[in-house]
Amino acid sequence: MPDHDQSQRRAVQISVNGVEHTADVEPRQLLVHYLRNTLGLTGTHWGCDTSQCGTCVAWLDEEPVKTCTVLTVMADGHRVRTVEGLAQGATLDPVQEGFMAEHGLQCGFCTPGMMMTARHLLDHNPDPDEATIREAISGQICRCTGYENIVRAVRHAAGHPSQPSGASAADRDSEGASTVAGEPSQEVPA
Amino acid sequence: MTTTEERPQNRVSPAGNPIGFGRMHRKEDARFLRGQGNYVDDVRMPGMLESAILRSPYAHARIRSIDTSAAAALPGVHAVITGETLAGLNLAWMPTLSADVQAVLATDKVRFQHQEVAYVVADSEYIARDALELR
Numbered sequence: 001m002p003d004h005d006q007s008q009r010r011a012v013q014i015s016v017n018g019v020e021h022t023a024d025v026e027p028r029q030l031l032v033h034y035l036r037n038t039l040g041l042t043g044t045h046w047g048c049d050t051s052q053c054g055t056c057v058a059w060l061d062e063e064p065v066k067t068c069t070v071l072t073v074m075a076d077g078h079r080v081r082t083v084e085g086l087a088q089g090a091t092l093d094p095v096q097e098g099f100m101a102e103h104g105l106q107c108g109f110c111t112p113g114m115m116m117t118a119r120h121l122l123d124h125n126p127d128p129d130e131a132t133i134r135e136a137i138s139g140q141i142c143r144c145t146g147y148e149n150i151v152r153a154v155r156h157a158a159g160h161p162s163q164p165s166g167a168s169a170a171d172r173d174s175e176g177a178s179t180v181a182g183e184p185s186q187e188v189p190a
Numbered sequence: 191m192t193t194t195e196e197r198p199q200n201r202v203s204p205a206g207n208p209i210g211f212g213r214m215h216r217k218e219d220a221r222f223l224r225g226q227g228n229y230v231d232d233v234r235m236p237g238m239l240e241s242a243i244l245r246s247p248y249a250h251a252r253i254r255s256i257d258t259s260a261a262a263a264l265p266g267v268h269a270v271i272t273g274e275t276l277a278g279l280n281l282a283w284m285p286t287l288s289a290d291v292q293a294v295l296a297t298d299k300v301r302f303q304h305q306e307v308a309y310v311v312a313d314s315e316y317i318a319r320d321a322l323e324l325r
Contacts, residue, residue, distance in 0.1 A: 042232035043225015083225035096223040100215060108222030109229065
């Protein structure tokens with residue numbers, strides 16, 4: 001018999017794209033559902049539910065994770081960065097520019113996870129070769145555009161880095177702190 | 191004889207998009223790239239409920255009975271629908287594109303593994319999935 005005792009809920013405090021959020025959540029709630037349903041940040045997609053497709057990838061602190069395989073309570077006290085936190089105001093991240101320039105998306109469903117993984121790769125390896133990119137995105141599945149254009153998109157981003165390396169999520173986090181907490185789909189102000 | 195195709199270069203529309211050849215920026219990319227798409231799973235309507243499907247663990251088996259009472263009694267569950275429910279409404283079979291019919295939910299027996307057997311509607315998918323496990 002599943003337990004629905006409301007007292008089982010846990011209070012969590014999670015910084016998402018630089019905005020502090022507090023919530024009482026079920027201990028079993030998946031992080032992807034916290035982002036999508038509790039916060040309304042539906043840019044992170046829920047695909048296979050079995051940790052295979054990678055469309056749910058967001059950053060937990062500085063690491064990309066499959067949020068369908070992370071419990072919300074595991075993110076308590078940590079920072080999460082989602083696709084909504086990739087652009088800086090009106091300025092797209094070079095990875096987003098790359099996906100647009102190289103037609104790295106068609107339906108766009110896998111794109112958030114692809115881009116969050118790509119951003120992490122480029123932060124640690126600013127000039128990855130094709131094999132390195134393919135390995136980096138090997139935990140993600142695209143079912144329409146194909147991987148050629150996605151690899152080109154990441155290469156494009158590597159060749160057009162518009163932000164200084166080291167300007168990581170931490171810098172943007174502090175800038176985004178003024179955004180209204182709980183407001184769905186907020187953009188991080190530039 | 192060889193003909194060489196002449197491709198016009200640098201032709202742009204008033205909006206600045208290349209005409210005929212070259213790259214077009216798609217209208218939908220701007221929101222897709224920012225996580226602002228609106229996929230079916232992103233849609234939230236007032237009073238909207240969620241659901242889960244019970245599927246057969248067997249490839250070929252007779253359904254003797256389905257006891258839905260425990261699932262229906264779970265707080266947050268709004269409906270438990272079986273093939274029998276649908277048969278009573280004349281909705282157990284649906285037409286296919288090949289002018290055939292297929293079962294919406296299995297009635298007398300299941301004919302393939304993971305065939306749909308019961309459907310639970312609840313406040314959330316978590317509750318609906320809980321209900322599937324109640325025997």
